[in-house]
Amino acid sequence: MHAWPAPEVPALPGRGRDLRIHDTATGGLVTLDPGPVARIYVCGITPYDATHLGHAATYNAFDLVQRVWLDTQRQVHYVQNVTDVDDPLLERAVRDGIDWTGLAERETALFREDMAALRMLAPQHYIGVVEAIPGIVPVVERLRDAGAAYELDGDIYFSVAADAHFGAVSGLDAAAMRLLSAERGGDPERPGKKNPLDALLWRAARDGEPSWDGGSLGPGRPGWHIECVAIALDHLGMGFDVQGGGSDLAFPHHEMGASHAQSLTGEFPFAKAYVHAGMVALDGEKMSKSKGNLVFVSDLRKDGVDPAAIRLALLAHHYRSDWEWTSGVLDEAVDRLERWRAAVSRPDGPPALALVEEVREALAHDLDAPAALAAVDRWAALQNERGGTDTGAPGVVSRTADALLGVAL
Ligand code: 5CA
């Protein structure tokens, strides 16, 4: 699949700091030490509805990770998937009486537009699950042949007992895992499983559902976790730097993915850090397609909201906190954008090199975007109140907002 046009990232004076970030597996901050090419996999959308602000907030967090890396003069190898066949997508297509492939294509196209408008860096490999199926089949076959998977009425399940590290990502106990598994696409109640937590790797063809040639597995379609594993291993290999997504993906998705990959390769870990963004809520409840309490990025854009203001609204919240979208959040971001634009519109201003370092410092410390915004606010207030004589300082501030925050002034 093609991604979206990547925004330019201006170079800044000096060099950025190494990123310290919260890793769900260790439960604390880790200093990442990627090689010259940092590797990141971020779980993509299930395209049955438009991009909402919760999605945008999560992708914003992983965009910041990459901007910090780029500022350390590293390259970034970024992979993202599209879950373009899945139960909720098929159900929505049936509900609306439309073709599921058309629905997936339409919503993926809108997602690309939203990401480009928000100046999100584009993945080098943007991979749809459907196009990845020929590569997923042999991965499931290998797990089965190695004894890490078993058949149940034609379906193939991963055996969590196959990975000694199972549980290391989320750190949850079996009871909590069982509850979350039932809530998030698993089937702990299905009779005949060796362990209720065992996850589906291959779903045999059912009447009325799309299916693909599965070689020795028979016709069917892949389970959710193995899709991301096969795509990540194909393009990044084991031990990549960051596996990213919202906090609702820590279990079962990223836990199972890690176990699938570790059983498959005999290596540990799948990812060096598992990074999770908090959930954005509307009217007191997590924004979710299934509940329908959504604010869409594309609707805000249609209403004439500047994408840079949407971006500032996301950046005003620490990526790990759960927060609530309100009209006040947007109003504040629109005001801030106006103040910043006024401040950089003059040829000179207060010195800005210290500000570049403050923004770098804030982001390198677990992506503290609110602290970065506060630093720019202070410079803008000084400039708007008293001005300054440093030639080119406003240009440096503009480039800092663009390169490190993805905000075009
Ligand atoms: N296709 C799978 C991942 S392989 C998936 O979870 N798709 S999704 O469309 O449901 O979500 C896409 C990303 O947005 C995930 O990282 C998810 O954790 C995140 N996300 C979903 N809802 C919210 C929310 N309300 N707040 C923050 N992030 C969210």
Ligand code: ZN
């Ligand atoms: Zn995923």
